[in-house]
Amino acid sequence: MEALYATITGVLAACGLFLALRGRTFPVVVGLTLLSYAVNLFLFSTGGLNTDAAPVIDGHGGQYTDPLPQALVLTAIVIGFAMTAFSVILAIRVRGELGSDDVHAGRANESRENKS
């Protein structure tokens, strides 16, 4: 099972990076989101993969999983959403200002200014 879990993280990370390397803004945003899933899964797994051991104290004793990675990942999920939102809206703004969704749109505009 550990190997399967590791494969999921690896595949998601690879796909996320692939999209992040594209030349248009939207796939880059999607790629970053995918990458953040992979990172969250990785981070989460550092606490160990335990079944039926939610860290909610019920007074009966028993095993609990490590709550710390969960707390870290929880905020990471929310911040990750804020980051996705920021980058996608930046992309929209860039398209509105420069009329292109190419990641190098700003540079192309710059060199045009230099030439003129």
Add this chain to the structure above:
Amino acid sequence: MPLLLIVLLPLLGSLMPLLGSNDKRTTCALLTALAPAIAFGILLTQAGSVLDGEVLRFSISWIPALSLDFALRLDGLSLLFALLILGIGLLIILYTRFYLSEDDSMPRFYAFLMLFMTAMLGIVMADNLILLWMFWELTSLTSFLLIGFWYTQTNARRGARASLTVTALGGLALLAGLLLIGDIVGSYDMQVVLDSREIIQYDPRYVPAVLLVLLGAFTKSAQFPFQFWLPQAMAAPTPVSAFLHSATMVKAGVFLLARMHPALAGTDIWLYLVGLTGLTTLIYGAYFAIIKYDIKAILAYSTVSHLGLITMLFGFDSRMAVVAGVFHILNHALFKASLFMVAGIVDHECGTRDIRKLKGLWRYMPVTTLLATIASASMAGVPLLNGFLSKEMMLTETLDTQLLGGLSWLIPALAVVGSLLSVAYSLRFVRNIFFDGPPREVAKTPHEPPWLMRAPVILMVSLCILIGLLPAITVTGLIYAAADAALMASPPELKLAIWHGFNLPLLMSAIALGGGVVVYLLRQHLFNFQRQFAGIDPLSVYEGFMQAIVKAFQWGLDALENGSLQRYMLWLVIAVLALAGSSLMEVSSLYGGKALQPLDGILIIGAGITIFAGLATACLHRRRLISILMLSIVGLMTSLIFARFSAPDLALTQLAVEVVTMILLMLALFFLPQRTPKESNGRRVVRDVLVCTGFGGIIASLNYAVLTRPVSSIADFFLENSVPGGGGHNVVNVILVDFRGFDTLGEITVLCIAGIGIYKLLNRLRLFMPSSDFEGRPWSPDRHPMILATVSQSLMPMALLVSVFIFLRGHNAPGGGFIAGLVTAVVLILLYITRGVEWTQQRLDFQFQPIAVVGVGIAALTGLGSWLFGYPFLTSSFGHFHIPLIGDVELATALFFDLGVYLTVIGATLMILANLGKITTPHRPTKQSTTQKEPS
């Protein structure tokens, strides 16, 4: 203490000229001269005991961890140099007063000069290797400023740059060498190092150390093949040349040879390298001094030649050679500084430095002519002058050396050739400028300079004569003390006299004098001979080398930084791969020994769906809508994975975030092209796929390695203290709002800032909105579907109730501010979607920015509240309350903190989504109202 004053007074002096101004030039000069004059006086008071063989030392602990002390010493060698630096420095200050024109900033020049003087004194008086090096680099820097004083001239800038490049590079080599020596000896203290000759020379690191130190010395003293910077530095104002390039800076290199002589000299490598480099430089410099036309270039090459002579003497395996070398340092400083000053006077009066344009100046300036003649004669080694004495000693030493075994006769022979050339260029300098027929027409009619401008020359030329006539009375003591320090042993008895009887050195001197005249008369053939080499010039080699370096780096920079963001990222990822991959290779086995958990069917199916959806997101990325649908599957599966592995809070959060993310991406897609054009060529795709596969492989391997290794974490602390310390059963929530509440406060602040940033980004944004989807189908005319509206509206109170429930129970069961906030936000967004912005805004008549800010404020105030009760920031408290009808309730102050989180999440999420949604509404196009197609 006097030693410290000697070094620090000139430093103080560098501020003095700033008190003066360019208008009051004499005041400025006097103010500047004050500090070095006092230092000179102090030096003289110390001279007596030093001449008696005492070594004065002074030390303040500076950085003991680096064994770096601010340690100074004054022995014979330091005394000789300090006298030269301060004495000639004072004369230079006087000379400069008349040399600089009205347009030059005199305070600036004097400030640089004083800084340089400090650095130079520091070198010669340093009693610590690292300190010596620091002052050494300081001279490189200050000489850069001085050479580039006329920074508007290209030549000056180029000369300054060449000099800095060469000497600073040499300085770095010197540092490496000194560090090696310090490492060998175990101390950077000068005295300890000088006493450790055996330890150093038997160490295997001796050879690299001595090579590095010599590199430093040779670059500074312009030894072959580093000589080219010195003629180039002649673009400096003449006082700078007179000071730096005759008496001081270039002498720092030979000073280093003398200083390190006791510790490093005497080995074969030293003998050959130092002796032969010096000999080569001696001949090379002398030859080029004859054929140059610029009078300062003539002097520069003659300086190169004389520095070669001194270097050669320090290379010889003889004590007397060291004495001769030290003596020649003094003599050369005196006659060469005089000659540079004369060159400055000639330049000043005639407006040219080209020897072909000068002639017969003795009619205009007889006194200067006389002074120049005597100084040149001293340079040529004419008897009765000081230059003759040291040259005779040099010739005697060349006869004694056995450096080349059976071919050792070559050395005296070449020394005679060098002396002969030196006679020739000295003769040319004097005769072509001051005699040789009637004067030519020059730019302005020359006349004698003010007598104060001549005074320094007169003084130094007098010293030349005095030393030449009465060596035993004047300098023997000083030279003896200096040589004593350079040898760390008593030098052989010094018998300086004009007449030693008829002997071989005298014959050699005679040959040099006679031959020099002959060479001078036949110089035209030499010029013709030289013409065929016009293209080859060390300076152009240097410039070409520098250009090549710049080009190579430019090429590398262009190759790496071509402006492609993808490439930058690729390089980063490749770097990560290399670092992480190489570390993984060192692990013997990826499997860490922990018992593996069994697989079951549901896990395999779930994993299959996740992997498939992830791959589909990437593969179908050009069809953006499908791509984000696939992404949402990954998100939902992630949520299930969290739920499966005991993380209910994470599962809930992920689920809620997934919903808002999808709404966000759908909205964004409305404003962006629906499809990505095919741009990447096959090669790029293959490259990316390879790198990404490697990246994924590394991540997976790391994750597997982590998962199969037993962990010992700090989890137990949280699990044990959650209920007694935080008053909550849901440990994750207690960590968020209590144990690590400060982190959470930071995070919600970031969330709030991101929301405000997005709000500003969307402000006044005018976007093109397509009237149909990418296949040309118009949007549905039914904007607010009835069923959706009805269902969502009836769901709304339920959903809000659920969110409040999730919020309240968060401390003890899965839930909490983050999740509840997201649920509430989703409910409100649903309202926007189903009823439209206008309808919703009429009913929800408030801004979202304040909600987020208030949320952060509540969280922060909750934290501050604990101060009121004398507890640290963000301490929480809890208790059980009995509320009628509801029953026994456990409440914690952390609930207020969580309320802050809750409000911030709602505010930020709605700021993002509602504002983005808003820009779609004001004039939403229909198929009829717009005819233009989307540009793609």
